[in-house]
Amino acid sequence: MVMDRRNDFGIGGMYLWLEAYQTLDMTHFLGRSAVTCLVPSPSRRINWALPLQPFQAMLWLSVMICLLMESLALAIARRFEVTMVTGETGSGRWQSWTKSIQFACVSTLKLFVNQSTSYITVSYTLRTILLASYMIDIILTTLYGGGLAAILTLPSFEEAADSRQRLYQHKLTWTGTSQVWITTIDSKSADPVLMGLMSQFRVYEASKIASYSRSEEMAFVLERVQFGHLANSEPIPNDALNRLKLMVDDIYFSLTVAYVPRLWPFLNVYNDYILAWHSSGFDKYWEWKIAADYMSAHRQNRMLGSQKLNLNLGPVKLGLDNFIGLIMLWLMGMVCSLLAFMAELWCISGQKNLSKQSNNQN
Known part of the structure; x- marks a missing residue:
């Protein structure tokens, strides 16, 4: 209609598109429009490796080395006790070494779980090593118990795809009701993240988007306008907002303009009007006025508040998953x-x- 000069200008969610500029003129920018998403909220981290999480990998390696040194010291001390006290020599030497190693491994495991050994020691060397091993093991088990209790009671969450980089790394599908959401992305862009996100985009009807929003399996596109309000959230029902989280950054952004016919005589006057509109602060006033009249303030606050994870969960009952x-x-x-x-x-x-x-x- 603008090209046929039936309208003087077209205004809306239109960006600085090169294809349109080839046949139309464009005005000064009207506002900043960014594309972001509501992504599935992170879930609690519960898996089979939970007992290993109190210690880091390097600390677990140090614990294993410590237990190995305890076993080696106990085996040598036990063999010294058998040889020096009982005077065993000859053909039973290798058998004594086997029994000493067996005693060392069993005693180390017993001490590590705070269990006593039934072996009656004679030499003070073996008694001293057993006492030192018990002191070290009781410190390790106390630290491990405290760390495990903290992990079981304090919630820890998995990583959410709440940024452009993480959305690309998680290979999460993001969806909207139109292909126009990715029209602005240049197919010749050198950014591999944007190109990857472009391939992950899917177009669905509003009814399918409403049903998918309860499944926590994909992200849902939103428009973040210049002064922070979120548009295009109508397909997402209210009961699904508890399961979604707003991204901390934008997938991309661009400046919106109005398109007018070529050689439109009022273009300079209209540009001056736009600059005066920005300078007076009416752009901010109009956005807040439109948001107050046509958008739900409660939904806006819920979506904006979901950007920061609420850790005030209160007491959490431990279940079998823990x-x-x-x-x-x-x-x-x-x-x-x-x-x-x-x-x-x-x-x-x-x-x-x-x-x-x-x-x-x-």
Whole structure:
């Protein structure tokens, strides 16, 4: 209609498009329009690795090295005790080393879980090492227990796709009701993030967007106008806003203009009017006035407030998900114990068969 000169100018959500400038003129900028999204809110981090989170990887490595050194010291001290006190020599030397290593490993694990050993020590060397190992292990278990209690009671959340970079890294689909949301993105852009986000965009009807907004599986496009208000949120129902979070930055932004016919005689006068409109502050007044008349202030506050995560959750009841890691470790220990028991039965039965065969041969 503007090209046919049936209208003097066209105004709306139109950006600085090169394709339109080839046939039309454009005015000074009217405002800043940015494209952002409501993304799924981050969920609580609950997984099988929860028992490993109180310590960092380097600290776990230090704990393993400490336990290995304890086992080595206990094995040497036990072998010293057997050799120097009981005077065992000869063919039983390698058997004594095996028993010493077995004693060291079992005692280290018992001390690590605050359990006592039934072995009666004779030498003061072994007693001193056992006391030092117990002191170190009780400090480690106390620190671990405090860290695990903090992780179970204080909420920790997964990373949300609430920025342009994270939206691209999470490969999260974002959707709108029209292809025009990505028209401004230049297909020849050198920014790989923008090009990747362009390929992740999907067009759906408003009814599908309303149903998808409750599934927490995609992001939903919004327009952030110049003075902070959010537009195009009508397809998202109120009950879905609790599950969504506003992005902390914009996917892209551009300046909106009005398009007029070529050689329009009033272009300079209209540009002067736009500059006077900006200078007087009417642009801000009109945006706030339109938002107050046609937008829900409650929805605006909810969407803007979702940008910062509310950690004031109050007391949280612990469920089975909080202990799934401990349960898996317990199941792993039970399976290992069962396998060790079956191996012992097999060894004992094999020794009995050998003894029976030797008795029959005699």
